[in-house]
Amino acid sequence: MGPFLETLFGGLMSGMLYSLVALGFVLIFKASGVFNFAQGAMVLFAALAMARFSEWFPKLLGFDSKLLANLLAFGAALMVMIGVAWLIERLVLGKLVNQEGITLLMATLGVTYFLDGLGQTLFGSAIYKIDIGLPKDPMFLLESTFPGGILVNKEDLYAAVIAAALVVGLSLFFQKTSTGRALRAVADDHQAAQSIGIPLSRVWVIVWSVAGFVALVAGMIWGSKLGVQFSLSVLALKALPVVILGGLTSVPGAIIGGLIIGVGEKLSEVYIGPSLGGGIEIWFGYVLVLLVLLVRPQGLFGEKIIDRV
């Protein structure tokens, strides 16, 4: 029972982190119907910016406080991501209004290449670290129930708490503020939203900025866990099955999908993996999604797809 629970916890934690990346996908798809493949590249870009800024600011301004450096770097990286969002809207999406989904998907792939190249040109391509002071030491739970207890990484726990807070915050933002209402209106029907006076281009910039913010948080957490390096941009591929499993249009779906895939990956690796030769984590999520889609073509929580002729 002990090892099982340990794997389960590990899966839940990494699932939470997948959801963070998946959240960015869902936000943009809901508001603009664009399947944003560049989300992974945005995570890398944001993490690179934050890592290098937290290195540069103390040197440049001559202070020594780590907290201040991290705060300043976070703010500056957020500014950069908003700038990126604005540029993407201006130069790419604004010009591609009314194109087919696949063309938009390809455009975001182009943006992916561009951001990968730009990030490494501006900020360098070595491995950097983000130190936001998450505790690294593991802790043991329920030592009285199981011999040796369950090993849980404190860092993961903090990360999951941050992710959960972010999700709650975003849901409130979407449900309670007038900007959130405008975003939901645009998501429902572009034309109707525009005809009652909601400025589409501004809404898109806001959505991409929010997605940039989510990417920054995801990049910060993943970066402090694994180091900021090129492999972060591959996270997009990990988050894809999560988005599809939960349904492209559902924020809670992204969270629950992330948890299911995180847990499924870890459990399958431990319990089925050895008999198949190991390494099945890579495709497990995708095959699971394939099977779920056969039963529910719109994902678990997506809006039902209705065909009209």
Add this chain to the structure above:
Amino acid sequence: MLYRENGQFKTSYRSDSQVFPIAQDRIGIWLLLAFAVIGVPLLADEYLFRAVLIPFLILSLAALGLNILVGYCGQISLGTGAFMAVGAYAAYNFMVRIEGMPLLGAVLLGGACATVVGVLFGIPSLRIKGLYLAVATLAAQFFVDWAFLRISWFTNNSSSGSVSVSNLNFFGIAINTPTEKYLLCLGFLIVFAMAAKNLVRSHVGREWMAIRDMDVAAAVIGIRPVYAKLTAFAVSSFIVGVAGALWGFVHLGSWEPAAFSIDRSFQLLFMIIIGGLGSIMGSIFGAAFIVILPIFLNQALPALGALVGVTISTAAVAHTELMIFGALIVFFLIVEPHGLARLWSIGKEKMRLWPFPH
């Protein structure tokens, strides 16, 4: 003045339904073929064959296969690399395990295996549509990558995980020099391009296009979606599988699963989008663009740097290449979302009317 169909009367149904209805087109295509078969081998050097022409031909073939699925039948697939890999590894196994297996037989059987896998992963397309389907096809990509990496039977228990073929032999003619390899690939491309061109004009092709344009309406007028979608998957993955086998056998010689990674799938998708969805010519244009652009950038950037007196490091070149590549793709999508094939047909239209503007 020259490019005009005035005075070319059709006197039979046969001549009315030719692939190239205009005589100038027919002459042009014969000249092009003659140049490709006779002229290029005389002019090109070994580097050009190895680095540009052979990859271009094989990737054109793969893009052609993908275009049938995405461009004609409207089913987005991100698993092309996987189907290429199935073709390559299956052909390898037929070659190694069966004594005296001819090259052509191995390549075609590789294509047949890719067909089976393609149809298997195509079954979900009956229920899943659009972007959901695109992600579902990624399952094929990751699963196949893993299978060829982990299951040693597929690689004939080779210890390093990479497989290699040598002594290619096409009906008694040894395929050793780059020119021979080039001609072999060219032959495959010509045969499959002609077959595909005719296929998309047949009732099967028209069913695919009906499904692409609106699948519910197509079903209502009596087209079976199951049949149309699965034939598209089958034909597409057969061509892609053959291209994969050629990529392994002729271009690489020895390879491992990384040669058919997800980047390959994206690259092929770029080719057909930049070339033009639903166009045979477009696949070839797109392949040319995507194969040549990185080579060009790689050569041009250091030269450009030297011109203004800056030495650009290799890493910086690689990053700048990525940026320019990405920016160019976005630029192309904005300027001509219907691809190079559209520019080609606009050009032809202009030629017909020349010297009048309208």
